[in-house]
Amino acid sequence: MPFGGDGPRIIAALETAWEVLQERHPELPNVYAVVDESGARHNLVTPDRLEADGRMELPVHRDAIAAGPQSTLEAVLHVATHALCQVRGISETSNRGMRHNKRFPAVAVELGMKWPEGQAPHPTKGFSPVPLTSEAVKG
Numbered sequence: 001m002p003f004g005g006d007g008p009r010i011i012a013a014l015e016t017a018w019e020v021l022q023e024r025h026p027e028l029p030n031v032y033a034v035v036d037e038s039g040a041r042h043n044l045v046t047p048d049r050l051e052a053d054g055r056m057e058l059p060v061h062r063d064a065i066a067a068g069p070q071s072t073l074e075a076v077l078h079v080a081t082h083a084l085c086q087v088r089g090i091s092e093t094s095n096r097g098m099r100h101n102k103r104f105p106a107v108a109v110e111l112g113m114k115w116p117e118g119q120a121p122h123p124t125k126g127f128s129p130v131p132l133t134s135e136a137v138k139g
Contacts, residue, residue, distance in 0.1 A: 007035070014060055014076060021080050021111070027087045028080060031058035035065065074113070074132055081108045081130070093126075100128035112136030 014033035022028045036059035064075035084107050085092040092104040105115035105127045113130040121127050 010035070010065060014058060014072070017073065017076050018058055018080070021076075025080070025084060025110070028083055029087070030055045032056075033058045033060060035059075036061045070132060070137060074129065077108065077111045077113055077132070078129060080111055081113070084110070095124075098124060100126040100130075102127060104128060105130045 011033045015031065018028070018031050018033070022030075030053065032055045034057055058076070058079060060072060060075045060079070064071045081104060082092065084090075085103065088107075090103050090107065091101075092107065093100055100121075105113070108114070108130040112133055113136070114133045115127055115130050
């Protein structure tokens with residue numbers, strides 16, 4: 001596991017953060033966190049074999065964790081935004097999930113993120129990444 005002896009504490013903190021999100025958004029599914037080494041996943045993952053309790057995988061890339069708490073939280077909230085869109089039947093991406101349309105930041109705002117006013121979407125990622133608001137950063 002990356003991050004040496006801190007790995008289990010990081011996993012526990014990610015799962016606790018998700019539980020706090022579930023308090024405000026009970027439609028979010030139960031998860032177990034994993035440190036993503038590939039960086040290719042930005043949605044909840046249903047592994048070939050679900051955990052016995054039906055939890056889904058919450059992948060958070062190791063670089064987001066290494067970059068610090070704000071980056072880690074933004075990564076968790078990004079996945080949570082996709083999860084909310086999925087359970088609500090909102091189509092928030094195209095191009096095999098790479099391009100985020102205007103629906104993505106519209107849901108992300110519920111989680112304390114906001115697309116910067118007047119900023120054009122990224123040429124390939126669209127409206128992503130959506131940063132935390134200054135209010136959310138302050139707590």
